[in-house]
Amino acid sequence: MSDKASGKAPEMKHSPGQPAPTGKEPLPANKPGGASAPGAGGGAVPAKPEAPANPNDVSLTIDGRSVTVPKGTLVVDAAQKLGIEIPVFCSHPKLDPVACCRMCLVEISGPRGPMLQTACSVPVAPDMVVSTETEQVRAVQEANLAFMLLNHPLDCPICDKGGECPLQDQTMRYGPGISQLVEPKRHKNKQYLISDTIVLDQERCVVCWRCIRYLEEWEDKPQLGLFERGGATLIDIQPGKPVDAKTGGNIIDICPVGALTNRVARFAYRPWEIDRTPSICTHCSIGCNLRMDSRTHSVRRIVGRENMAVNDQWLCDKGRFAHGWINDAQRLQTPLVRKNGNLVAASWSEALEVVASKLQSIKKTSGAESIGAIGSAKLSNESNYLLQRLFRSTIGTNNIDHRAGADVAALPTGLPALVDLMKPQYGPDPKADVVMLVGVDPSEELPILDVHLKRAVRRGKTQLIIVHPRKVELTRYNGPYLGCRPGSEALLINGIAKLALKQVQNSHTAPADAAGFVADATKEALRTVCGVDVDEAKRAAELLAKAKNAVIIYGPMVAQGEQGKQVRNALTNLALITGHGSRLAYVGLEANSQGCRDVGLLPNALPGHAPLSDEKLRKTLEKTWGGPIATKAGKSYSQMLDGAGSDLKALYIMGANPASERPAWAAKLDALDFLVVQDLFLTETAQLADVVLPAVSWAEEDGTFTNLERRVQRAPKAVRSPDSKAASDWMILDHLAARLGAQWPFANVHGVTAEIAKVIPAYHGLTWDALGDQGVQWDAAAITRAKPTMQPVTQETISTDGYSVIGGTVLYDDGDLFAKTPLMQNMAFGAAVGINPADAAKMGIETGSLLKVSSAQGELILAARVDPSVRAGSVWIPESLPNAPVGALRNGAAVPHVEITPGPKSAA
């Protein structure tokens, strides 16, 4: 164990709480022109630095060595560049300086001689002379530490920070060594919960304000504050209001002492007893970089890892805390085969033999077209690539898809780049000056994008345009908000395009024939059909028309079904008219939504977004795969499930759980001749299966994931239970392929990565070793796409009966992966329906009262949740809630309409 700990992640030496030198890297590295030769200063006589060549640079002397840094750099960062460490507590590379801990006092020469100043807040000045090691500096550091330790409890042995604590380290290095305090220490709250997942120990706090500043500067939710004065000063929440920021857990990482600790990981690890694996998060499609700390084959905690192109160094609370499922006791450990109606444990060879022989016999009797495969956007590129290879080539069908796959009108290349939306602490303004979000709620669906956008708006002057039937959190920034009637997005967007056309009439950007395509979208239609304020729409159109680099992002909520294609067409029109055609992006919400499409987990495309008719790629693939590939387009996810039991006889489901989505699908899956489910848990779908194959999670096998900006990132194996017989996806598929007569050449999963890098043009060269710890973004130009043109848009008539259902997903959805972390259960959305206060008042409903929500397809009994963000006339039932399957109300319609009646009286 210990030998593994040392070699695993050499770049992980710095704990996130410490002033990591990598964090300062956004500073442009200047050539060391001004730096004197080592020894020239000799420490005693300060060398006079030469004037820097660049007028924006400043030269100064620190401890007798000269350094040239850009104007505005802080002394502490300039010293860092020379490798001189100035101890800090309150200063953090990602936060504004406040200079409240006084630890970084150094002597800076001024007109009145050398004076003590805080290095973390003083910017460099020409010819500044800084000394960090004089007697006075030493004395003040010692005094400061003695002062901080006055009331700091000596409970390091039980403190989770012990071993990676800057206060411990600096006390050992700069501290006085003895305490002169004989009086009893001051007592404050210990084990004080500021949220369900964060524990505050006020005694340990050194009042550095990092947590306060993070919540203010990044989350824009000042939920922590300073109370009392002097030695009694403490950090606290506002009375009765726990920290509920979606990324609040980051304050644990940046706390320089053990005041804020992770409750999920409480006492479960010691920094010297863990293996650190640099990995990525798979809860959403951002692909945040994280570090997985594990011990004895179990994940103990997750902390953020810096990647300046993806997540800066932040993680959302779901990514940080919801990892209980990895080592959950309910994980499948052995293959199960149905015998006499019951699923019983079986050996791998028996289970695979059953799968292979059944698939072969069904192929013989009903043809390959009657077999389908469903992959999952939660799984790696390798798993999904092999699944489609097995079914395309060995079985010979194109019935291959995943949830939100071919049913969604997507675009192949995702976001241009996340960095376009980011405003780091020391860095340029974001490139995108306008960001339009259509049917995406980053606060619930992509929390780190939410943090980036908030920062871009507040610090980088980005403007947000939001089109969403719910008044989402980001609407609090003063951008145009278009709360249209659910389902009317196509018309609305075409309306904005029409308004924008007027704005850009004199420029050349709009296509000549544009006017004809947007004629239907009159102001009257916007007002009556979409129900939006035309002035807001005008504002949005104006912003888009004037923007230099607008990014238009839409999500699966508005892209579903036939109407989704219309939305995509409308967005294409809008982007073409306003001249932002190359920055129109579809973002999937699952970890590997992008990668699944890239590796061809679609019924109508070969790997690399090539159409099935692409002869050149087909030849390459057939040569690599050693067999012909089916040419007829297959069925999509919903078509397969709708047709299950009738024209589809067998289904192989890997990592998906359609039975939980719609009761109708569960019945159809039950009617299949043969159902194989490969999953981590005995899900609703797995319970219907004939064979269940236990798989391992992303933490237990190497894999690559492609995030929403096409960044391919590695997720290496961190843990693996020695007791479980569960196998990796690639290995299961490999063995199955062998039993089906195919000979695959993979010795390990890296071989699959290498094959992907070989056969998919966009992934050329992206082998396991080439990806590194920060991932590589594939070039959007590598795939050939038809030049976008103006498209006709038709808006289907929207029924005005009853309430329209707003879908979308929520962060704390209580799905399989969330429910296994018991401490987070109070955060879950639960079986609830969001309803506008006006509608609620009309029906005399309050939060908590039970409602019957019914449509022609079915009904649900849900608790009301009165929520002013929900549009009047609609109700909000997020998808993926286990106890509220909104699919029960759906029948292919993207926006079902429901009746609401007060339900049975609550028993409580």
Added chain:
Amino acid sequence: MASNGFFRGAIEIARAMGVTLTALTRKPVTIQYPFEPVSIYPRFRGRHELRRYASGLERCIGCMLCEAACPTGAIYVEAEENDPANRHSPGERYAKVYEVNLLRCVFCGDCEEACPVEAIVLGHEFALAAYSRRDLILEKEALLNPSEPMVVIRPE
């Protein structure tokens, strides 16, 4: 000269026999272990034990410093938060799992040195043979309930 040498030899032999004869009358130093008890020096380091406070609460706080100090990796600790209603130890934290692998232990006493609460001590029990390897991994129950409890810890 020869007679001189003869007498000298005889005297030496008699002297040696004298030593033997006096030894015959002395009490033997051999101890009939295991039939007789062995006296042990107070600083002898034998089987580990976990101590309790007089109140019966465990001293161990599960800080894992002994595990860090152990040169052979013989100690394994898992900590957990105390349930205030059913306390194991006085503070926030206690050891849920505490195992000492006697097959690995070299009885160096570094764990005692590292322990901030003087919970783990090396006692005087040295008869540690067992019939299986598993029996040589002492779990927390065994450590907390030694046959001869509450060994007086050595003064510093």
